[in-house]
Amino acid sequence: MQWNADFYTQKHAFVFEYGAGLVEVLAPQPGxxxxDLGCGSGELTAEIARRGAAVVGLDASSDMLARARQQFPDLDFRLGxxxxxxxxxxxxxxFSNATLHWVTAADAAIRQLHRHLRPGGRLVAELGGQGNVGQIVxxxxxxxxxxGYAQAAAHWWYFPSVxxxxxxxxRAGFxxxxxxxxxxxxxxxxxxxGLTDWIEQFGQQFFVGVGxxxxxxxxxxxxxxxxxxxFRAGQWMADYKRLRIVAEKC
Ligand SMILES: C[S@@+](CC[C@H](N)C(=O)[O-])C[C@H]1O[C@@H](n2cnc3c(N)ncnc32)[C@H](O)[C@@H]1O
Known part of the structure; x- marks a missing residue:
């Protein structure tokens, strides 16, 4: 999956705008x-830093990280x-906003999160939940x-139930x-x-092998x-269903 940072920040800024509410839940403290796992273009990483915490942004996309570093050169962003x-x-x-549903190796990711927390540390995450964008899919x-594309399936997303x-x-110790x-x-x-933009950014894998x-x-x-x-009142509405999680490392 290729992430295009320009398209993301121009057309899909609502992702990190909604994520501001999750930063409230995180309530980062100075010291x-x-x-920030799956930090993307870094807006929420910067918001966490603005509240006085030290923060590392981690992302698997070098395009997104390049944008994050360009926008917030004083912050610490890493590829992973x-x-x-x-x-x-x-x-x-x-902290993780709108990322964990892209990680189909869910247990491996949860294991890594657990390992990288100190005992008693917290996980604050939001991801797509079961049924997310079900009508679009x-x-x-x-x-x-x-x-005739009989094999088509949305296999790159993982939208779990609670x-x-x-x-x-x-099971991982949270x-x-x-x-x-x-x-x-x-x-x-x-x-x-709006709907075409959304499908082209987030659902580009629907069209692998499609002319x-x-x-x-x-x-x-x-x-x-x-x-x-x-389409309501002049706007496209995506049928998002989110999962919000707060968990503590035992
Ligand atoms: C929708 S964006 C959300 C970015 C940011 N958290 C925000 O709220 O704006 C999803 C991000 O997850 C990253 N991502 C997807 N799969 C990942 C993986 N396996 N490991 C790390 N980051 C991943 C993408 O590169 C992308 O930057």
Missing amino acids: ELIL DAASFELPERFDAV AAVLGQLHRR GEYAARLE RVRLAQHFDRETALTDPET ASDRAAVLAAVNDELRPVL
Whole structure:
């Protein structure tokens, strides 16, 4: 999966704008050392630093990290994969917004988070939960299947239920203090192209092996199909369902 930092910050800034609420839950304190896992273009890393904590931003995309370093040259950003990273530090908290559903090796990522926390350290995370963007996924897959792409599946996302994710965390040695699965319809930025922009940024893997004309036809058909359902008051609304987690390393 390729992350395009320009497209992300221009069209999908709502991701980190919503993430500001998760920073409130984290409540970073001066003197704490915090890991921002999947920091992207760094806006929330900077918000954590602004509150006086020391923070390391980690991300698997060099394009996103280049943007983060350009925007916030005084902050510490590092390249690494959630499922395998190794850092020398042990953190007071791990923060992660809109990233863990991209990590299908969920147990490996949870194990790494646990290892990098000090005893008693906290994990504060939000990710897509079960059913997230279900109407968009169903429409795109339906249109692909109709055109003969019978194997198409959204295999790169992991949208767990509370029970599933909490059980994984408990098995890894976390005490789950809060787990919420809630609907958060999300207005997409561009009133005209918002749905197409979203699919092109986050769902580009739908179109691996799909020719340009089929891709254009699928995007047009998905827009037509979903307009009566997800286009309201002049805006595209994505059917987000989020999982919010606060857990403590035992
Ligand atoms: C939707 S962005 C969220 C970025 C940031 N947390 C925010 O709120 O703006 C998801 C980020 O997860 C990163 N990511 C995806 N898979 C990852 C992995 N396996 N390890 C580390 N980062 C990953 C992507 O590179 C991207 O920057």
